[in-house]
Amino acid sequence: MKEKVLTEHFGLENLYKIDVYKKQGGYQATEKALKKMKPEEILEEVKKANLRGRGGAGFPAGVKWSFVPDTDKPKYLCVNADEGEPGTFKDRYIMSHNPHMLLEGIIITSFCVGIHAAFIYIRGEYEAIALRLEQAISEAYENGFLGKNILESGFDLDIFVHRGAGAYICGEETALLESLEGKRGVPRLKPPFPASVGLWQCPTVINNVETISNISHIILNGAEWFVKQGLPKDGGTRIFGVSGMVKNPGIYELPLGTSLKDIIFKHAGGMKEGKKLKAVIPGGMSAPILTADEINIKMDFDSLVEANSMLGSAAIIVIDEKTSILDVLKVVTKFYSHESCGQCTPCRIGNSWINKIVKRIAEGKGKKEDIDSILRLASNIEGNTLCPLGDAAAMPILSITKKFRKELESHV
Amino acid sequence: MSPEFSEKTKKKIEEIVARYPQKEAAILPVLHITQQEFGSISAEEEKLVARILGIKPISVREIVTFYTMLSRESLGKYHIQVCSNLSCSLLGAGNFVDYLVEKLGIEPGETTPDKKFTLSTVECLGACERAPCMLINFNYYGEMDPKKVDEILDGLK
């Protein structure tokens, strides 16, 4: 049986309050994990669940945790709630509807890895949600789920909310660490990876809000059950965020492997009246674009890689026939040229040149060779930068320009 | 007169600083409070924050200029931030900005002479299902059209 896992109780009024959450079985997973399980057992269960990161890259969470070395240094957890990938709004729903589910995940993860301080790095615009999280955190302290000697297990944990201040790059995990340390959000060179050298040079686990929110469900229902909700190599559900030219934009929690066509035409109600499908961005703006005849595809990490795109943040942006692809390219290139941190030349200069060329074409001053210049500049960014933002910019620009070359050429 | 935090705010800042093993890490939370209390983070406020965190004013400036939500200039009483990213553009964010430009008589990046409104266009606000959307200060408004925005703005004192 496939069911809703994360969003099951979202319709309940006041679910964000601890009493209501507990009535739905809330904090039972925490009790089970802290009282009946050893950290190694939790790690084993999460590994077996094949829970892959929901922030973009899809790295298995259990494997990431196992990289944290055994040391006397403090260890930290950073929950990535920066949610800046254009098209993405799922974490907002999780945190505003069910903040305690996230907190439970943080408590269990921290207990498993031996962490005593966790930070939720939330984008600055989500001020109201940051307040809601802080309220939930104080409820959790009052109920003995946070602080010293939680549930008399001898385990201590504090959780803090840290607000960003408007910079897409701070969603990249090492930029997030810099930002949390009080610096400009400029990515670090990897390796070393944050699991060994992270926040204040200490071992640090970084996971997305949705990733961590799955943990209590895995603990309560077991890895086997979790895998059954999705695919063997890609356990659980995904919260797909659908926006753009569809009848019913919103979040849809569905098993991994659900077809993109069904998500758009069954779940999100199909196209807005009178509109025809032209293209879909399947995983947040950084994911390569798919044309209307490429949407018969399963939405999971591996299937999208096979289709030369990516599942990313599972944010689906639906574009209609009447929208000019040049307008899409203009928005995409403006975004990356604005958000490049400037550290690497190919990313800083490349993105700003591409954006200038696209703007020039849009003003009717384009030249024939402009299309090839865009392709050349974007290829020079790909693989030549310090952080993945470079590729995240090059991939959509290349795919849009190649797949819609004819239409772009009609503008020059 | 150089700016000072109230006693109540000072206590709050102390609490925040205590969360981190290094004081400097409190800079974003402290700058959020600063901007809220003084409306902007000019050279005077930079010095104040630098003093509290034991760093140089220039280090504060480096942070303020990196993050788009922090402002060195004072903003209008209501800061209208319209999303200009893809999902909102598909659903008419461009026309919506044009409408606001005409209604307020200012371009994006500007403040009305009476200091009531500042208009900005911003990247994805994480509310794409409510496109086109905007923030006024920290309140979200979605599915915008001219009639709705008239009602909202006319309701602001």
Ligand SMILES: Cc1cc2nc3c(=O)[nH]c(=O)nc-3n(C[C@H](O)[C@H](O)[C@H](O)COP(=O)(O)O)c2cc1C
């Ligand atoms: C430019 C850029 C922006 C990113 N933004 C986010 C974000 O807003 N939220 C997020 O969870 N991950 C984001 N990521 C991915 C993170 O770097 C990291 O992989 C993720 O937080 C790890 O968590 P996960 O394994 O649970 O997905 C971003 C990556 C890049 C390169």
Ligand code: SF4
């Ligand atoms: S790829 Fe771009 S965003 Fe990433 S570090 Fe280099 S310049 Fe900064």
Ligand code: FES
């Ligand atoms: S595109 Fe406008 S809120 Fe995301």
